[in-house]
Amino acid sequence: MLFICYLRWYIDSKPIRVYRNYENEGIAFPNKQGMKLYTSLWNGDNWATRGGLVKIDWSWAPFIARFNNLRARACNWNGAISIMQCSLNIPANWWTTPTYKQLSHAQLVQLNWGRKKYMINDYCRDTNRFHGHMPPECFKSQF
Numbered sequence: 001m002l003f004i005c006y007l008r009w010y011i012d013s014k015p016i017r018v019y020r021n022y023e024n025e026g027i028a029f030p031n032k033q034g035m036k037l038y039t040s041l042w043n044g045d046n047w048a049t050r051g052g053l054v055k056i057d058w059s060w061a062p063f064i065a066r067f068n069n070l071r072a073r074a075c076n077w078n079g080a081i082s083i084m085q086c087s088l089n090i091p092a093n094w095w096t097t098p099t100y101k102q103l104s105h106a107q108l109v110q111l112n113w114g115r116k117k118y119m120i121n122d123y124c125r126d127t128n129r130f131h132g133h134m135p136p137e138c139f140k141s142q143f
Contacts, residue, residue: 005101015103015111018143027136037072039065044121054120103143111143 007030009017023029041063046052075086075093089096103111115122123129124138 008103014114015107015143016114018103018111019137020140020142022137022140025136025140027140035074039067041065108143 005021007017007019007021008015019029021029021031023031043056045056074095086093087096094100124134127134
């Protein structure tokens, strides 16, 4: 059985998003197939900015995203190997080592700092979007 404890995203070696696997409690978790990374820019005035409270400053346009030294460090599943191999506790799978089982105290401090300073939209706080019926993972600890 494939069991991944967390999905984590880092920028400049600092954690910015963490999602814990609660699949054993019936909460969906994306661990049964490979994933791809896509990026885009869009006008999120009405939904991604606290219901439109934070307006986009169009004087900064054009908005350009640049990624320097991007390294997607994850299991390189390309269909040639079984996705089950991605969860094996072997040296090649560095993400299964105890170091990556949970965030360190310093990483938790970094994550909370980044959330307070930069996070504008958290879908688990968007009660209007879900009409008060929040997704079940919103009631669980994620980090």
